[in-house]
Amino acid sequence: MRLLTRCSMECGGKLKSVLRTSVVLRALSPSRSGRRSGARRMHFLPGPASEDEREYAPPPRGWYPAAYGRLLRLAGSLRGVEVADGYLRHAATGSLVTDAHAVDRMEHFEALAGEFAATRRGPPLKATALSSLTKVCDVLGVSAQRRKNVRLTVCPQVTQHHVWRGALEEVLRDLREDMGALDAPSPATQMAEQIASACARFLSDTADAATSSSPSWMRPTPYRKPAPARAKTWQEVLDMFTDLAKFLATDTRLAGHAQKVEAMKEGLYQIHDIIIERSIAFKEARHQDCLVQRNLSKNLGHSSRGLYTLLLFYLYGTVRDIEVNIGRSLSGKDGKNVTVHAVKFLINGDELAVQSGIKQLSRALGVLKFVWEAANTDIVTTEYSGKDFVVKKDNSVKGVLKLQGHLWGLGVEEKAVTYRGNVFHVHQIRLP
Template sequence: MGSRYLQNCLLGAKLLIGGRNGVLHSRLVLYHSTGKEGEEILTSEWCEKAFLKLKKWSHKLKEVDLIGGRLVNIDDGSRIVDEALERKLHAFRSIVRAFIGIPFMQETMKNNLMASFGSQDQCRAFQCFGKPSEREKLQVTSLTKVADILSISAQQRKLVRHTICPQVTQHHIWMGSLQEILNGLKSDIDVLIHCHHPSNEIRLAQQIVVGCLKFLESFTSYDDPEYTSWMRPRPIKQVLDSTESRKWEELLEMSIDLINCLGDEKELAFHVSKLEVMKEGLYQIRDVLVDKNIGYKETRHQEYLAQKKLKTTLGHSSQCLFTLLLYYLYGSVKDIEVEVRGGTHTVAGSGNLCLYMGKILTSDEEKVVWNGVKQLDKALGLFKFVWETANMKGNLEVQGHLWCVGSENRSLSYRGIVYFIHGIDLR
């Protein structure tokens, strides 16, 4: 059956393969499967060449992944700076997206679903990832994107915002988010200075980021369960004059300087983008005091003022609010990126909505599979959290799909969610 499908009109993408010393230079162009003039046809020759490339690259890429827009080692999460390897991983995923759309793979996925659900649930075995738009990447940067995909109404979006704002704007969430961004930036700047001849901007940024971290360390919150109010004596001389006390405006100004210094540094773009996002919150609380010498009651009052301003001013579409939500849910501000965006499907007879999304694996080794499952689980968990917070009618059923060259078709469960592993093959 595979040969017949591959020799028919295989729609989805055209990849140009070739180059010096066997290096692949790729240009991927997606086409809608509408049957209109101008569509490209994937020949069996193209599929065979592309499949060989996938097999060859699978071994070289099995130790790495793109998480939060950064190339990392999946064993320890350490950063890998290798542009050639990153380009190869992007090309690998582009080829797999093309394969997902061919009829033979569509049939394989359908059979895998049926084998798991059984014939009595045939209505669940719908055609997924059949549209070109469902095989594109998705970067989730705000609650608005989540709400759009789930068709959440404007009234229900207000409910989501009003429900999560008091939780995600708590002092320890706000501080933790800032500290993670700045610590990550400091770590990567230190690596650049150690490995390369740094520019004056990099050296200046190193000094500024150290100043930012000292600013955050200059006061201790009483929210810390290991630090009760009686453990810190009242200062002998309180300085309550707001003209002498430090304010969040100081960190805002340092963040702006950092962004200006590092705007052209590609290797630090992730941290810079996160600082840009947090500027919104810093601007809102710029007049709030930050001083460890103002006493317990005044410190708590200032923390309350900061939380009140944040939860009042950060809107549903705010990337700052979304970043705080990510830290609240997962203890990290890393971006939620879905490699194969998928879509939604109404489950016949139940009124429930099924959300399906996917991830592309470079190997079927256990550590690679579970790394992929956990990454995809964060995205699916976020959507389910928003659905339940919006008090939507019916349940949101979520499915994870993973593709791997030469893997056996199977399914597994993680945290109550079913994940389907689809093997990519030409048979």
């Protein structure tokens, strides 16, 4: 009986290895991915945590020469494009690449390059998307108890009025740029473009040209008041965003932008009654500013994509989510220390491409570091004093987070680069 059990276990392990090898070999066939056009991924190497990863069987030796030749051909056909902030874009202009064949070729390139990276760095890559605080916390293994710390730390910083307004304007700017690059836009897309332009003008008209870093209503009332105009509220922006989301939903090429519009609508529902009049008195303006921050902080939950969008704009001035492959290794007492390795594959091996890749990876690691520190800071109290939020903290970090970035490319010079406190390793893709 013991002999039969042992034979059964050994055969099962060999069968798993054969199945995994067949999956790897599929990377040489044309991509049939159904992922939306334009959305791209950076990659995180998983840590050796699971039994499946420890049993990973690499492709047969003869697989690599054919795969390397395919990599070279794919890289040649993809010259002039790059993966930037989760999207496939033209390197020269930054405009969105909507060609489905180019998107498929990029996915195929990344799948093959991932196998070459695995020969030197461990098991295959696993994909996810950093699109909310919840997903970032899942990557870092933040407990449910400490996720409240994240929200209480993030909200007072990112719900300030100039951050909120700036994020809205950035969502519209990105949308209008990518809609302008579309070939043969549909009537619905054309209507969406008109609405986005009208909403951008509305925000511009109510902004303070003198100080973009402060709320538009915080300017003192001028000595000679202009003729009174109709008071405007955020309800008008909410109405435009509601119509905008409806029209964007008809074009799959703009699916990522539609999700951002929906995310910002969540916050607009909380502040739709707030007045955004320019000539309001200073005292009332300060009160309204605090109302905006209080309503958003109170009602934007931890899982809110809108809250995560505000965090991205607060940190980097961008609102684009980062699609990644995630993995981590744990160490220390109770596994509180976390090590994360981030990987990006380069089509072009020149120095400009390397620098661009480092900056993109740096943003991903920066979000992870910010959330980690927020999660591992004990919040003693957080309260609204009538003028501002008061947060008292005990800066006792509960673990150590180690972040590294890895860039893989054809013909690149192997080296290590330190950028903003993180180490980025540049590796050349070559035959093992």
